[in-house]
Structure formats: C-alpha cells, structure tokens
Amino acid sequence: MKDLSKIICLLSVLTFVGCSKKEKDFEYTKVVSELELLRMQQMQRSSQLPQGDFATNRNGLPIAKEINPVVDGFCQMISDKNIENPFEVDKYFATEITKKDYAKYIETIQGLEDQCISSEVLLDKFPLLFVKYQLKSGKKLYGTYRVGENKKITSFYPFFNEGFEFDHKLIEMSDGKKISTTILSNHNGPTKTIFLKTPYFHTDLTSYYIWDAMNWVKNGYSFVIQSNRGSHASTGDFKWLHEKNIQDSKETIDWIAKQQFNNGEVTAYGTSYDGYNALAAAVGKPEALKSVIACSAPANAQTDSFTAGETIESWLIEYIAKRENSKPTSRFQEKMEYLNLHKDIGFDEYDNYLYGRDIADWQDLMDARKTGDLKSYWQSRSMLEGLSKVTIPVFHIAGVLDDQDSRDTILTHRYILENAQDSSNHRLYLHRYGHGCGNFLQEQIGTDFLNGDLDLMKQEYRDSAQGDSLIADLDESISEKTISLNVTTAQTGGAESEESVTINNRFELMGDKTALLSYEALEDMQINGVPEIELKVKSSLVKSNLSIYLIHLKDGNAQSPHNLTWGSSRSSFVLNEELEGIQTIKLTLPPMAFKVAKGDSIQIYVTTDVNDFLDIFMMNRAEYYTSDESAGYLEIMKGEGNTMLLPLEKIEEADAEEVVTEEVVDEDEDLEKPVLNI
Structure with a gap:
C-alpha cells in the first residue's frame, strides 16, 4: 500500500494543487531510479539471447512505420492511463523479453500524472529508433527502441532529459560521408565534452552507453557518442583499426568545438575498440582535444589480440x-x-x-x-608512430585479470617511452580488474587527470594484488626477478638430445610439436605486472608461430594465470624466416597477477600445434619446406639462456593467503564486448 504522504502528493498532482517543487522533483527522481532498475533488468535478460542485433548502413531500413502504433501508443498510454491488451502488444513486441518490461515502464511513468503532447523521431535506422516525447509539464521523455529482424521490439529504454538535451545528427565528413552522432548537451553549458566513438552503439549495449553518458552529464560534462564510419547509421566502409578513423575523429572534435554546448575543451574516452578510437583522436591533433583516457585499447593491428604477429584469428x-x-x-x-x-x-x-x-x-x-606478407595491411592499421608525437595528456589503462587487450596497451606505452621526444604526458595504470577502466574514474588520479591537475601525478600507477588499493610506491613495492627455465620434452612430443629439445611444424611429421620449460619456486612470490620470456634457440621455421601455455601448478592442480596464455595465438612467438645460428627470441606476456607459493611450479609449454587462427601463409610455408627438407624445426637450447622475467610485488607480512583469484579459461567467453566503467 502506498504511504499516506505519497497518496496526498499524487492527489495534489491530479487536482493540480501544488505539492512543493522539492516534492515534485523527488517524484521525478524516484521514477528515474525505477526506470534505471528496469533498464538493468531488461539489459540482463536481453544479453542472454542470441546476438543477432547488428546492422549495416547498406540495409538499415526505416522502422518507425513498422512500429508506429507503439510509438504513438506510448504517448497515448501516458496520457490516457490505458495499457493495451496483450494481444495487441504481441503484435509489436518480442514478448519473451519486452512485454512485461513495457507495461512496467508505462506504469512507472504514469505515476507522475503527466500528459504526453507530441512525439518526434530523432533516429530511425534498423535496429534502432530514438523518439522524443514532449510532456505537458515541459519535461521531455526519450524512448530508445530496438527491434529484431522480424521488426518486433526487443528492448525499450525511456529516460527523462534530466540536466541535458538529447539529440541525434549526421555529421558530414570532408569526403562526403555522414557519421551518426548522438549528443547529450549539458543544461549548464557550455561545458567540457567527453567524446566516445564506437562500433558498438547499435548493439545490445545501446542503453548502457546512454546510461554511461548520463553519468558523465551528472558530473558536469556534455557527452557525444559517435558510431564508427561504416557502422550502423554511419555511411562508408567499416575498416578495423584503420587510420581513416583518425581524420573522422579530428573533424568531429573540430565540429564539437563550434557547438554552443562545448567550452572549447574535449576529452576522448573509451574502452577496447572505443579506446582505440580515443587514441586515434589524439593522433589527429584537433585543437580542442585536451586529454585522452584509453582503457584496454589496441593501437597496432600487428599486436592486437585478433592478429598477434602474422596470425589471423578466424x-x-x-x-x-x-x-x-x-x-x-x-x-x-x-x-x-x-x-x-x-x-x-x-x-x-x-x-x-x-x-x-x-x-x-x-x-x-x-x-x-x-x-x-601483411606489411601493407599493418601500415594502415598502426598508430604507434603518430602516438609517439602526441604531447597532450594520455592515460593508458589496462587490467591484469584476463584483459585481452592489455598486452597491446603495454606494448603501445613502451613504444612511446622508447621513441617519443617527449613522453612525459603518457601515463600508465594497471588495475586489478579485467577488460576496462577498472576504478580509474573513481580514484583520485582519475579526478585529477580530468581536471588537468597533473603536476603531482606519477608516470605509472598499479593496483596492489594483495588488496583493493593503489601501490603507494612502485619502486619500493615492485621488483624484478629473472628465473631460469629448465627445458625438457613434453608428454605430447619433442625430440630431446643432450644439447636441446627440438620441435617442428612440418605437415608430414605428426609428433614432436611441443616442448616444456619449467621452474620450481624457491620462495613465495606475488606476481603483479608484465612477465617476459626469453628462449635461446636455433630455428629454421618460416612464417610460423609458437604459442605458449603458461601454467601455475599448485598442489597438483593446473591453473592459467591469464586466458591469453592458454595456447592462444594472441600470445605467441613470431618467426617469419630462418635464424642464423643460435638466437634469443623474446615474448612479452599480458599483465597478470597471481601468487606462487614455495614449491609451486611455473610451466611453459611451447608448441607449433595451434589451431585457433587462419593459417593464411600455410601454402607458402609448405612450398618452402618441400624445397628444403632441413627447414621447419626449432631447437630450444639447454642450459642458460631460457629465462622468464617476473614482476614481483613485495608480499605483505600479514598476507598469508592468495588474494588475486585465478580462473580456469572459459574458451566460450565473449572477448569483444567493451565493458565501460564510470
């Protein structure tokens, strides 16, 4: 039963007798909170359905006409307080996820006793429809509809213009292509603007992006969300990690700087592909761009998780x-x-x-x-050289828990430190979570960075693996230890001699594909950072990849510290041509955090038996091996030279148990969705 105060207030609204403005604002605030709860429940259910919700600008047909009775009906139901009968609703909704949600949304909004005067379609491109509803109170209510292939609504998210105006535009680029752009302009403008470009806006993350943007608006910013060229309502061809995104972002930020809602300052922000877009914006050097937050962001296709080395994942x-x-x-x-x-x-x-x-x-x-080779492909899909010339503040952020783009983040940051004339504004933060920004935006360093308070900021930050706080002094708490690896044959193969273990990737040879290197811990170790592997080898492999399995053997149980070190081409040695004599090959692993107890074993399986990528140079390699029967072998030399560099965090005396939990790799885990945090 409703409490007496709410009944009195609602009666006042019904009779247009004034509850105080504070009470009315409270009612709207409460409804907004209820709408957000419904959004989260709906999003959770929709994420469990088959993902068939992507659209091309080639066949993105209008959908307003198909669901017009719902668009108009929503406005009518707000005013008339009438929920359509379920037979009518079923005509327009994917009932397994939306029917009840729709009714709950209506009932929640009806509690305000407002009236809907008119509606206006802002965006109409399959699978998205954005509609603005004008209410009698003067407030605006927005509805984002998503439809499936049968043109039935699969999700619906209404929200009020609390503190902002919501709009959609097609911004024309210099080559005539039009880029789909959604704007949340702060009522307190002109303000600094957060710019996020993404190829995911039209997926099942639509409401999440809008919710994320509204959180930024609450914190005093305006927010612009833009779909990549060739994605959804943006025209042109979508090209993965392509340099064309640099110019598109520059022109868009130049456009933002001319808008009334912007104060001349823009921060580019994003995770995963969105983080790549943020870095691309920096390379274009638009005048209004003042800083970049790039979380789990690829910057170079040759080290990206999909295309490590010369491999191409299917x-x-x-x-x-x-x-x-x-x-x-x-x-x-x-x-x-x-x-x-x-x-x-x-x-x-x-x-x-x-x-x-x-x-x-x-x-x-x-x-x-x-x-x-793939040189021409890599050249148009690497921003490393351009990033080394970026002097505005950039925060490179990655996680240690199964973050598939963390290694690329590390390699990008290292390239900049080694090649930039001035790298002082490039900072690194390794957090203890997975793919995304972690707690960066909740930490004081995030606040200081956004406010431009950089004088006292350090160049590198890292979360402790033994708690939930930042490490106060990296030099004091983090050290490096080089361990020697003992090489033997693995159970699955490898030809062993007194000098070496030999494996091969010749098609006609069925065995001898894997070698094992191991180390038994002589003390407790808390690993927290980026391990490096060096192997001393003789190699006649051509256009080949050596993938690794990194195993932490604890009490007889094998655990993987990171899913990219579980036999994946995403962490592999790349050998394009034969090596002369004995050489050292090196591999940077993704950042990770796990505790090794005294007596535990670290094992590294090195194998040519990999099937998780398209072997597009297979025929080239086969022809080479046919002409040279001595080619196609890798000898890992015994003795000194096979090492692993471990970043160790000083173990706290009170820390008797492992804090960072390792997880067995789930090969079905979706590795492509961005997980955004604010």
Whole structure:
C-alpha cells in the first residue's frame, strides 16, 4: 500500500494543487531510479539471447512505420492511463523479453500524472529508433527502441532529459560521408565534452552507453557518442583499426568545438575498440582535444589480440562483419572448419561464402596476403608512430585479470617511452580488474587527470594484488626477478638430445610439436605486472608461430594465470624466416597477477600445434619446406639462456593467503564486448 504522504502528493498532482517543487522533483527522481532498475533488468535478460542485433548502413531500413502504433501508443498510454491488451502488444513486441518490461515502464511513468503532447523521431535506422516525447509539464521523455529482424521490439529504454538535451545528427565528413552522432548537451553549458566513438552503439549495449553518458552529464560534462564510419547509421566502409578513423575523429572534435554546448575543451574516452578510437583522436591533433583516457585499447593491428604477429584469428572476419551486418552467421565455427578443409576455396572467397558479399576490410587483408606478407595491411592499421608525437595528456589503462587487450596497451606505452621526444604526458595504470577502466574514474588520479591537475601525478600507477588499493610506491613495492627455465620434452612430443629439445611444424611429421620449460619456486612470490620470456634457440621455421601455455601448478592442480596464455595465438612467438645460428627470441606476456607459493611450479609449454587462427601463409610455408627438407624445426637450447622475467610485488607480512583469484579459461567467453566503467 502506498504511504499516506505519497497518496496526498499524487492527489495534489491530479487536482493540480501544488505539492512543493522539492516534492515534485523527488517524484521525478524516484521514477528515474525505477526506470534505471528496469533498464538493468531488461539489459540482463536481453544479453542472454542470441546476438543477432547488428546492422549495416547498406540495409538499415526505416522502422518507425513498422512500429508506429507503439510509438504513438506510448504517448497515448501516458496520457490516457490505458495499457493495451496483450494481444495487441504481441503484435509489436518480442514478448519473451519486452512485454512485461513495457507495461512496467508505462506504469512507472504514469505515476507522475503527466500528459504526453507530441512525439518526434530523432533516429530511425534498423535496429534502432530514438523518439522524443514532449510532456505537458515541459519535461521531455526519450524512448530508445530496438527491434529484431522480424521488426518486433526487443528492448525499450525511456529516460527523462534530466540536466541535458538529447539529440541525434549526421555529421558530414570532408569526403562526403555522414557519421551518426548522438549528443547529450549539458543544461549548464557550455561545458567540457567527453567524446566516445564506437562500433558498438547499435548493439545490445545501446542503453548502457546512454546510461554511461548520463553519468558523465551528472558530473558536469556534455557527452557525444559517435558510431564508427561504416557502422550502423554511419555511411562508408567499416575498416578495423584503420587510420581513416583518425581524420573522422579530428573533424568531429573540430565540429564539437563550434557547438554552443562545448567550452572549447574535449576529452576522448573509451574502452577496447572505443579506446582505440580515443587514441586515434589524439593522433589527429584537433585543437580542442585536451586529454585522452584509453582503457584496454589496441593501437597496432600487428599486436592486437585478433592478429598477434602474422596470425589471423578466424573470429576476426566475424567480428568485422558483425560491426556491419544485421544477420548473425549461424554455425560460424563449423563453416570455417569446412572452408579450411576445402583447399579449392581461396581465403579471399571466405567473406562471400559466409556473408554473401565482399567485406572491404577482408579484401584489404587478402590483397596484402598476395604480396607474401601483411606489411601493407599493418601500415594502415598502426598508430604507434603518430602516438609517439602526441604531447597532450594520455592515460593508458589496462587490467591484469584476463584483459585481452592489455598486452597491446603495454606494448603501445613502451613504444612511446622508447621513441617519443617527449613522453612525459603518457601515463600508465594497471588495475586489478579485467577488460576496462577498472576504478580509474573513481580514484583520485582519475579526478585529477580530468581536471588537468597533473603536476603531482606519477608516470605509472598499479593496483596492489594483495588488496583493493593503489601501490603507494612502485619502486619500493615492485621488483624484478629473472628465473631460469629448465627445458625438457613434453608428454605430447619433442625430440630431446643432450644439447636441446627440438620441435617442428612440418605437415608430414605428426609428433614432436611441443616442448616444456619449467621452474620450481624457491620462495613465495606475488606476481603483479608484465612477465617476459626469453628462449635461446636455433630455428629454421618460416612464417610460423609458437604459442605458449603458461601454467601455475599448485598442489597438483593446473591453473592459467591469464586466458591469453592458454595456447592462444594472441600470445605467441613470431618467426617469419630462418635464424642464423643460435638466437634469443623474446615474448612479452599480458599483465597478470597471481601468487606462487614455495614449491609451486611455473610451466611453459611451447608448441607449433595451434589451431585457433587462419593459417593464411600455410601454402607458402609448405612450398618452402618441400624445397628444403632441413627447414621447419626449432631447437630450444639447454642450459642458460631460457629465462622468464617476473614482476614481483613485495608480499605483505600479514598476507598469508592468495588474494588475486585465478580462473580456469572459459574458451566460450565473449572477448569483444567493451565493458565501460564510470
């Protein structure tokens, strides 16, 4: 039963007798909170459904006409206090996730006793529809609708313009392409603007992005969300990690700087691909861009998790297609296996077999392949040189818990430190969480960075692996220890001699594909940072990758400290040509945190038996090995030279148990969704 005070207040609203403004604002605030709770529940349910909610600008047909009775009906139901009967609702909704939500939203908003005067469509591009509803009270209510292939609504998120105006525009670039842009302009403007470019806005994360933007607005900013070129309502071709994004972001930030809601200052921000976009904005050097927050951000396709070295994960083509295509590919893995088995089907035909059309990015990759290497593909998909010339403040942020882009973040930051004339404004933060910004925006360092208070800021920050706080003094708390690795044959193979263990990747040889290196801990160690592996080898491998399994053997139980070190090409040694004599090969692993007790074992399996990537140079390698029977072997030399550099955090005396929990790798885990934090 409603309490007496609320009943009195509602009666006052109904009779237009004034409750105080404070009470009315409280009612709106309460409704906004209830709407947010419903949004979270709806989003959780929709995330459990098959993900078929991507759209291309090639077939993004209007949807307003298809669901017009719902758009108009929503306005009518607010005013008339009438919920349509379920038979009518079923005509327009994917009832398994939306029917009850819709009714709850209506009932929640009706509690305000307001009236809807009119509606206006702001964006109409499958699968998204943005509608503005004007209320009699003067407030505006916005509704974001998502529809499936059958044009039935799969999710619905209403929100009020609390402190901002909400709008959508197509911003024209210098080459005539139009980029889809959503703006939340702060009522207290002009203000600093947060700029986020993404290829994910039209996915099931739409309401999350809007919610994230509203949180920034509450903290005094305006917020601009833009879809990448070729993604959803943005025209042009979507090209993965392509340099064209640099110019698009520059022109957009120049446009923002001219708008009334902006005070001449912009911060680019994002996680994962959105973080890449933030870095791309910095490379373009727009005048209004004052800082960058790039979380778990790739910057170089050659070290990105999809394309480490010369490997191309099969899921890359699906990832690119999903940024464009409205129809999910059923049985993707089975189809890829079929295509790989049928050597008469060329790699350059895969996009047409899978999606019925040429995919521009895939064709770029295949054109590069014809030259015998991928240099031309990498050159247009690396920002390292440009980033080394960026002098505005940039925070590079990554997590130690299974963050698939953390290694790229580390390598980018190192490149800048080694090659920039002035790297003083490039800072690094390793947090104890996974893919995303961690607690950066909640920490004082995040606040100081956004406010431009940089004088007392350090160059590097790291969370403790033994608690939930930042390490106060990295020099005091973090040291490096080099351990020697003992090399032997693994159970699965490897030919052993007194001098070395030899493995191969020759097709006609079925065994001897894996070697084992190990170390038994002589003391307790808290690893927290970026391990490095060095191997002393003789190699006649060509266009080959050596993947590793990093195992922490504790009480006889094998655990993986990081999912990218579980036999994945994402962390692999790359050997494009034969090496002369004995050489040292090096591999930087992703940052990780795990505790090793005295007597535990660290094991590293080095293998050529990898099947998680498209071996696009397989035929080139086969031809080379056919002409040279002595090629195709790797000898890992015994004795000194095989080492692993470990970053160790000083163990607190009171810390008797492991704090950072390791998880067994879930190979079905979705590695592509950005997890944004504020």
